[in-house]
Amino acid sequence: MFANGEEFKAAFLKKLEMMHGISFSESTKREQFQTLGTMVRECVSSDWIKTNEQYRTLRQKQVYYLSIEFLLGRLLRQNLMNLGIEDAVRNGLDSLGIDLDELEENEADAGLGNGGLGRLAACFLDSLASQGMPGHGCGIRYKYGLFEQKIIEGYQVELPEQWLRHGHVWEVRKADASVQIPYWGRVESYWENGRLVFRHLDAETVTAVPYDMPVIGYHTDTVNTLRLWTAEPSRYMDSGDVLKYKKETEMISEFLYPDDTHDEGKILRLKQQYLLVAASLKSILASYKKQNGSLLDLHNHVAIHINDTHPALAVPELMRVLMDEEGLGWDEAWHITWHTLSYTNHTTLSEALERWPVHIFQPLLPRVYMIVKEINERFCHSLWEKYPGDWKRIESMSVIAQEEVRMAPLAIIGSHSVNGVAKLHTEILKEREMRLFSQEFPDRFNNKTNGITHRRWLLKANPSLSSLVSESIGEDWIEDTKELERLLKFKEDNGFLEELSRIKAVNKERLAKRILEKNGIAVDTHSIFDVQVKRLHAYKRQLLNILHIMYLYNRMKEDSGFEFFPLTFIFGAKASPGYYFAKKVIKLINTVAEKVNTDPQVNDRLKVVFLENYRVSLAEEIFPASDVSEQISTASKEASGTGNMKFMMNGALTVGTLDGANVEITELVGRENIFLFGLTAEEVMEYQKNGGYYSHEYYHHDKRIRQVTDQLINGFFPDTENEFTAIYDSLLSHNDQYFVYRDFASYADTHERIGKCYSDKESWRQMSLFNIAKSGYFSSDRTIKEYAGQIWNISSHAKK
Template structure:
């Protein structure tokens, strides 16, 4: 169908008429996008069907990846690249007077995720399909996603993210495969055939309807599935108020991460999590029983992987089905469940290790609570036998304690594998955060350092750099990214370094156009583009970055002749709607931007840009243009980071703490090709354990710190009364729990080194090249191979050409 541009054009025009009911001359750009999207989906449908048939016929083990988020980005061009038909389609469209770039602009970023967790899941799906592995994703079809971010007077304002306004051309609704998910009600217990039977009665059910999206592998006929669940009212609900029931049902899949400040939001989040796991497991079991006679060997053919704690209810749900519906005894059901489910931990932050109040959990999910209670009782009994009279240890490890259900504890106890996502993160889990669990289950713990979809972040996001790389080392790096190391042969090739510099300059110019269009500020593309784009959180320390910018501003005001290399500081970040402190930091960054950008004395020496509504499609413009990658989290707090890898593969140099995967970047590129500063994770953890840090001392003994901290409350920002007192208090009255002031001097020093290094253009380009050449290790292809071999025990299936 797409073998030549003429054939493509003929098919495109015919499909346009059939789909839109109008001729080409009457058609709109939206019609062109919808037609092309439908053509691509039809183009892959034969392989999509054949992939699923192949998995069924070969009876090989499959993995099902459960994630509350999938940050997919735009799929149009990525699918064309993966199918190997981008050039044919682009040429055919061009002859019809249609721009593929403009069609891509018609596509909305799928509102299915927020940050690194969701982007990782998307990268993993890409790699699973590209490696011909039998694996699928399960998630939720959020109507509005998180939110669309706008700035009004420097404040974040959240608008509904209307990504489904024009539908989703990639999805197929499968109403015939809908399942029922029960909430509320009671559990009836009675004896039947000398066996205790449990029935969930008077439940309020929601119908979960699947929407399937094809996951197209790179240059392979493997097409896996991402199944997203939509909550819809059941035909005959047990509810007195039908309209209320309809509203509450549709709310379940309306927004990603509803605000859980109050009980209503907590209930909604818990409903989302149970809908995801119950619908997904029912779907998996229905498919499984079409092939196998019973579930006794389920764990040998299926692995369910839970991406963080959000889907951990998969453990009691699988137990419920095996016991209540399949009639298994507890021990057999537990053996199957605990050998089916594997768990990735993504955080060391206590507040991110989910805990649910029993008062909310038990009435909403009565049977699931009973099963968790039984899991906890048996687990605590085993602990008592292993550690007799050690009440404190048993209390620390219990799944239910202090009127809460601890989801991370349930995940560790009910899974056969627990992995961290970077070497440092895994060691912190083993030695500190989950040390008592590690002592109990050392065989479960392992590391799988995160990776990124290198084809998206180079081939799609940075095509000119991709062409240059291919010109020098051939095509092998597309599918074997470790081949990028061959670029090290060119670190003394002046022509190559010059071309690398030219490509970076062009990418900066393109981003400068985006900045001007969005913010109305012209930036100097010869400046250092210094970028921090990620979720807004106190531990990620956007505050340290902006306090440093305030310090540079003060230096220039005090001494206009001071030697500061011109910089454009670029931020992109959303703060969770209920995260008051993070919103204050957003306002601070925007207040500094207003002051700096409007001061004629500063001119082009510093510019501060905060890009609204940071998302994957914007990231694809930002990463290729960055000179400096800000990875400045408090050491020990960032599990891995993946933005650091995307910057690295696009040639930006990292300024960072030795935290998360920064440690492994440092090991690969060496001291000279990364800018490290600040406390080590050991020092941070020592402070947390033994105390000794007094932020007030740094405030009084470093005049630069005192100046910028005082400016938060001194009237330095006009028309902003007491706005930044919470930030001021966090640094002094609350003793600066993320060590911003402790690391400030070290950060200022390393930033000066960056300025000196950037002026030595040749040296800088060599550093950039060394980063690109070593970035192949951080491909999600490598990560997925490690999961497939080490955890999931699945093999590539290649049953056709």
């Protein structure tokens, strides 16, 4: 693409003048970034076209990954790296006095996701393209994303995440591919040529406009597509109140996860999900029909994947298209639908499984509701034939029950494959959460343990460590991460271990500089960087972490002889705007930080930092600098986790429960290379089933617990009257739902062990190396190969 820096430099200067009509000396950093991004996108356009033509010519089966989130992060350096031109570009920019890393700062993190669900989807797209597999993403182009988090006086404040303020250089608007999406209205039925026909009349129509982004594979000529939809007013809509219609239409793609506390928010979320599904299916099927004519063979050439329940409307919508638009009968349409769709479940929390009130669903999506009702009646009839009189079983498995439409049963019934995302998670689904469905469809349930793209989380985020790895074992690991195991031969090599330690120290210095700049807190880079970064939720137990820090503070104040290795605790997390408890935990973390960091008696050995607005670009600085990875969810509650994998790949050691993918990390590294504590999943589920846990007993019998709990409400923190009553009540009045007290002693003891282990530098380095060497299993390349071979039946066509 660019043979060297000089060739790139000449092309860059010419492009900048053409785009902006100014000389280089007059250009701003933003104009330079826009120029570079446009050059990269245009350079891959021929491969982008060739990739799609090849899929059509070879009639390769393609997968379309439907997800409400795609947490992409910045794409500039990722794309340059994948194209193999980063060095040429960097050298060319250097000769112009431009620092590529500074230029990257002009790119906003795409506001298209929130947490692990969206980051996993982004990793999957990278792996599909890098392995030359025909796989594309379908999502929504949110105008504002979730929100930009500011911490003001310790409180989370949400601001609009204006990531599109300066446009998005990677996208191409495809207005000609727009489609019309109907809401509301009524359904008319009539007989035509001996069959019952349905028409959706008097609908409020919205235009879904696609924006396409190239997904560039690593050192391959494959360029797949991420298609994002935005809602715009329809020119065909004859609305009485034009302004109201325009506002309601644009709100559909305005924010990720609008607040659904009230019916208005529920309607908006359902509109959003139907827009994603209906627009994506129209696009997929139009492309397929153009090439193949009939849809009768669709499932042999197209796989459509439902990422969590948000796109579960794909089941009735595909049925609607096949019957109402293609004229197929029910059985024929169901055969195609069932063989085309597959579904990933991402939770064991029953409250996270989506349900929609019938009084909202039916009028908003009248024809879709009719099909859902028919799916449910046919399924319940089949259950009745097998289990006559077992009303309890039938009701619990029903798609429509208690005046609600249940999306998880809909996705299970309408998909040929249902997978969990870690071994433990899948077993819990099969044995508890979805036991009846697993009994009914034993061959349908399977496990696909999550993965992360090592190209972003090691190669890009930690170039120094990547270089050390490549210098030591060659570069084959970039293509096959199992090769990382060859690092184990260096476990007794002091020179290698010293260099590993030096790299960690440099990464810690870099993060410490950011902390000083953004938070005004000077942290000791020789201290243990103990990090918990993830979405703020009660089951993830940031509360356990901060209560333990309060205990350490109390111990230091009371016992001048108390010795421990200096600690810097780092948090990063967003709480959903309507999640009152989670926002109180953020306030508590910042309140504790203020007390600890300003106390000269302790702040030379203990610091607490909350990094605001946690996002992908910030995570790329955090993971390489971390010593300890906090993965402390209540056992059985975390489906998998992927942060645990990113920490592991960058040499941090895990302190965690045997939950999610922590179980598989333990199997790989052995208990001697991970710090486990707390209840097992079986013990948690036993408590939940039979009772027997009483938080008051722990409060009364453990002085440490009683002291930190009382400090929430007794004035220990100045000017916080009633501030933390909700947290106090969750622990005592509501019996500590996530077993914070039960695991506290074990957690505290484990942290003492961590400090002692860290003091033994040689042992710690060896443990760190062991984790890096074993992390290759968690590459999303491995995960995608399993999906491709066992669920989607797609294959690679890659040219390297």
